């Protein structure tokens with residue numbers, strides 16, 4: 264039985280599957296395509312077209328939508344001459360005032376804090392990728408990107424708005440507010456920023472930048488010694 | 491791609507290679523015991539061959555979620571008070587009243603998000619845990635696909651909580667009508683969080699390890 268060569272010291276051309284631990288030799292993937300694990304079917308990596316520019320555009324757009332989507336009325340409800348309106352922020356505040364701190368905290372995290380962080384972190388990283396300037400402080404940001412998006416649940420919130428709308432439109436009059444449009448804009452930009460961001464490429468660029476810095480420092484040291 | 495002569499893939503762990511799950515960098519980790527940790531030189535995160543104490547941690551979160559599932563379903567999640575009258579609704583009675591009002595699609599959506607998803611998720615993750623612990627002969631590929639589904643559907647159970655947070659401000663009309671949250675919603679929020687953490691602490695590579703150990 265002959266075994267294929269096992270990866271030696273350098274592991275740069277190899278990938279391991281997250282889900283089944285298969286070691287795979289990395290080949291060039293055409294831009295916009297994905298490499299899929301042949302054993303378990305999970306996506307190993309996806310190469311993104313113009314990742315930096317697209318992420319930059321989407322996250323800027325998302326940040327513009329963020330404030331109106333969170334603080335302006337999404338819809339208002341009218342019954343017997345009285346009316347009230349709901350905002351994302353208002354819901355969190357109301358739950359807090361009713362004494363449901365834990366629920367308020369969770370709703371706030373998943374619908375306000377994490378979406379904002381997801382946009383800001385991606386914007387910072389996209390700027391770094393675009394300008395090719397990385398520092399050590401980019402590492403924790405890049406590491407956090409995935410977990411932040413895991414708790415960013417705007418699409419579920421959108422479904423919540425729909426369900427609440429249909430449920431209440433039977434009982435009274437509902438008017439949709441301007442923030443609903445901003446919310447849809449925020450949702451689309453967040454999805455766009457998430458899908459267009461290429462964390463693999465970002466790690467590689469960061470590695471290269473750190474290595475280049477190290478080489479430059481060594482050169483400077485040598486020159487200093489000679490002088 | 492590297493495949494051994496018998497058609498099996500090369501397993502990273504067998505060759506002393508571990509992957510950092512934060513940044514996907516591979517590392518040679520020879521002579522380090524299976525559950526020992528090392529630091530990733532690229533991102534500074536913990537690196538180990540398998541998620542540490544994956545089975546025990548996953549069980550702990552699964553059991554917590556199952557315990558919380560009881561108050562989440564028994565206690566009221568929301569009370570609608572209209573003209574000073576109103577009965578607290580549990581998740582299930584809320585769905586029943588939607589059906590009574592003839593809102594079938596909405597009732598179905600809420601039923602799926604608040605009852606089907608949490609239960610399916612818990613059952614699914616328990617099956618996967620048992621596959622690993624009892625060394626059941628299941629297709630590892632099927633198990634991995636199941637895991638990815640469980641991971642994807644989890645977030646949708648937040649629907650009910652988001653809906654409550656919209657309704658409490660939308661229907662805030664003083665003495666005419668108002669909606670307040672209930673203790674059941676807090677428990678349900680706990681169920682959502684604990685199941686999400688349970689799923690992320692499970693390591694599907696343990697299922698594939700069973701195959702390697704059978705060879």
Ligand SMILES: [Zn+2]
Pocket residue numbers: 280281282283284285300301302303304305
């Ligand atoms: Zn795989």
Ligand SMILES: [Zn+2]
Pocket residue numbers: 510511512513514515530531532533534535
């Ligand atoms: Zn790492």
